[in-house]
Amino acid sequence: MHWTSALAIYVLFWFLAVFLVLPFGVRTTHEAGGEHVPGTAESAPHTFRPGRAAVWVTIVATAMFVAFYANYVFGWITADMLDWVGVPKV
Template sequence: MRWQSMLAIYILFWAFSVFLVLPFGVRTAHEAGAELVPGQAESAPHGFNPGKIALRTTIVATVLFVLFYLNYVNGWVTAEMLDWVHR
């Protein structure tokens, strides 16, 4: 596999991992014991930390990519194994 393909696949894993990581650790202003700003939705997150989100996303994406690459090299699960229609 070329390095450009590996980079593109890693970026896809990273983009998908953001949506896996975002809901974890979110607290509303009510849960944090803070006052709501006028016009703020009650469900809005209290403190958004993009650095922590990026770090968590990078860790999850790296683990998923390593599993993907190991499967690519070792052939644990192939397309033929997943073809249930033409067996």
């Protein structure tokens, strides 16, 4: 695998990890014990720390990429193993 392909796959994993990580640890203003600001959604986070979120996203994306790359190198799961329909190959 070329390094550019690996980088592109890592970036895809990183953006997937954003959607996996962002919902965790979010506390609304009501849960944090603060006053609700009129005009904001009640489900909006009380505080948002993008640096902490970016670190967790990077950790999760790196773990997913390491698992993907190990599977690529060692061939634990191949495309033939995922062929449940049994369509004959031409």
